[in-house]
Amino acid sequence: MEFTHFDEAGNARMVDVSEKMETKREAVARGCIFMSRECLNMVKAGSMAKGDVLGAARIAGIMGAKRTSELIPLCHLLNLTKLTVDFEIHEGSGKIEAICTARTTGRTGVEMEALTGVSVALLTIYDMCKAVDKTMEIGGIHLEYKSGGKSGVFINPGQGGRP
Numbered sequence: 001m002e003f004t005h006f007d008e009a010g011n012a013r014m015v016d017v018s019e020k021m022e023t024k025r026e027a028v029a030r031g032c033i034f035m036s037r038e039c040l041n042m043v044k045a046g047s048m049a050k051g052d053v054l055g056a057a058r059i060a061g062i063m064g065a066k067r068t069s070e071l072i073p074l075c076h077l078l079n080l081t082k083l084t085v086d087f088e089i090h091e092g093s094g095k096i097e098a099i100c101t102a103r104t105t106g107r108t109g110v111e112m113e114a115l116t117g118v119s120v121a122l123l124t125i126y127d128m129c130k131a132v133d134k135t136m137e138i139g140g141i142h143l144e145y146k147s148g149g150k151s152g153v154f155i156n157p158g159q160g161g162r163p
Contacts, residue, residue: 014074017107024105025148026082029114031141032090032097033122039133040094043125050128054087054096057124061085061100064120065113072116076108083113085121098122099144111143 035043043053050056062083069077082103089096100117102110122138129136146154 012074014076015108017076020107020150022105022107023148024103025109026101026103026146027109027111027114027143028099028101028145029111029118029142030097030099030144031118031122031138032095033125033136033138034093034095035129035136036133037094039129039136040089040091040096042132043096043129044089048128049131053125053128056128057087057098057121058085060124061098061117061121065100065102065117068113068116072112075112078104078106078108078110078113080104080110080113083117085117087121096125098125109146109149111146115141115143 042048046052062085064071065083065085066080069075080102082101084099084101086099086101087096088099098118098121100114100121102113102117104110118141122141126136126138142156142158143154144156
């Protein structure tokens with residue numbers, strides 16, 4: 001396997017995708033933030049001083065995913081056709097899970113957009129809740145599913161597949 005983001009001399013480069021076929025592409029990424037029960041209850045009740053935590057995190061995740069090419073140096077600017085950020089609250093473990101789905105029709109995949117969307121959503125939750133719980137932990141950010149392109153469908157075997 002060769003790294004595609006380096007030329008023959010080892011210099012970083014943006015991959016030339018002009019010869020690739022356009023296909024429908026989708027990626028789903030997940031990650032989570034663990035917090036105290038008090039903090040989780042405040043998020044659920046909408047009583048955090050900064051406002052609607054999950055609403056703000058959803059918008060931030062979408063905005064972050066849209067700006068992936070500005071944040072990750074060698075990513076292509078994509079014409080995204082779908083971006084969603086959803087949340088699952090797991091009360092027993094004190095965890096909020098963020099799920100970002102990105103879709104496009106193009107010559108390169110949307111994995112980085114989905115991963116960026118999840119990351120920005122989780123960071124926004126941290127920012128909005130840090131006054132209540134500074135011990136929150138963000139983790140488990142991973143690509144769960146991707147489709148399209150030459151490599152076809154990928155389902156992360158360690159994560160249970162597509163939601």
